[in-house]
Amino acid sequence: MQNTTSHQATQLPRIDVYEPAMCCSSGVCGSDPDATLIAFTADCAAITGNGIPITRHNLASEPENFVANSQVRNALDSIGSQALPIVQVDGQTVLTGTYPTRDQLFRMAGIDAPSTTPVSENTAEQSGCCCGASGCC
Numbered sequence: 001m002q003n004t005t006s007h008q009a010t011q012l013p014r015i016d017v018y019e020p021a022m023c024c025s026s027g028v029c030g031s032d033p034d035a036t037l038i039a040f041t042a043d044c045a046a047i048t049g050n051g052i053p054i055t056r057h058n059l060a061s062e063p064e065n066f067v068a069n070s071q072v073r074n075a076l077d078s079i080g081s082q083a084l085p086i087v088q089v090d091g092q093t094v095l096t097g098t099y100p101t102r103d104q105l106f107r108m109a110g111i112d113a114p115s116t117t118p119v120s121e122n123t124a125e126q127s128g129c130c131c132g133a134s135g136c137c
Helices: 035-048 063-068 070-079 102-109
Strands: 015-019 054-058 086-089 092-096
Touching: 015 102, 035 054, 035 102, 063 070, 070 086, 070 092
Parallel strands: 015 054
Antiparallel strands: 015 086, 086 092
């Protein structure tokens, strides 16, 4: 008897983000945290938590990766640093000059974005907050 169902191995997309020179990718360094980077770092964690690999390249620590990628190198030559960040999916540039939103990342990955989890309304004592009984920090 012949098996009529065929299982194709689904190849996960590879997402690469080429970022400007910075001291850290989290956005939480220095006296002025960058809200965009903080959100993007959380969005990356959400995507990688769904099994999709994202590689972030920092110009300060990995300049060779920028030079080795002809699309990135050409964008930097023609547009300059305003082209950064550059987002590529499977080696093809899909976004330049801005970080993608979480929904955009999920679309790039070819998966449905999970519905958002409602925010809990725990009191300070329930959540383990160290702010004291008043719950006010």
